[in-house]
Amino acid sequence: MVLVAALAGVLCGSSFAAAPGSGGSVSASEQTCRACHSIDTTKVGPSFRAIAERYRGDSDAVAKLKKSMLEGSSGKWNTGAQMPPNAISAADAERFAGWILGVK
Template sequence: MKKIVLTAALGALAVLATAPAFANEDLAKKKNCLACHSVDKKVVGPAYKEVAAKYKGDKGAVDKLATKIIKGGSGSFGPAPMPANPQVSEAEAKQLATWVLGLK
């Protein structure tokens, strides 16, 4: 009986551990980020995995990316500018940046 309960508990933890990743992808869809980006391939903008690799080890990356998400930017990944996305709050931008930076 203990083994069944332990197995069920571990299964529930696995689902909960992956839930934020899905929630952040859902947020990216909701905020229209996936119109120009993809997790693993370049669309108009860089793949999120490419962004994560570029900023790996950068302690200020979450704040930098959150600002770019809200205000837009250009030059980091080529000549195409990233437009501002004023429909994203600062908290949502940080959530999205954290998710992107966690991709491998």
């Protein structure tokens, strides 16, 4: 498990930093997300690609994802886990949401 998490961290290492318009490093909050998410494998939470696919075409997607990140989420993805509220700013949540929705 630890190895898997470490690997995913390496593989996804520069992804957030490469997000368009990211304007600098994302630091600690980004590390937290990676404990539970990766780009294309389900970990504790759904993969970012699966999230992008589910919300594609939803004009409220950014608002919905932002709310989930800030307030926490459970029961939507049937992972058997829940996401606690994340200690990130609304601006960061919006940026993450935009980035996740752009994952192809």
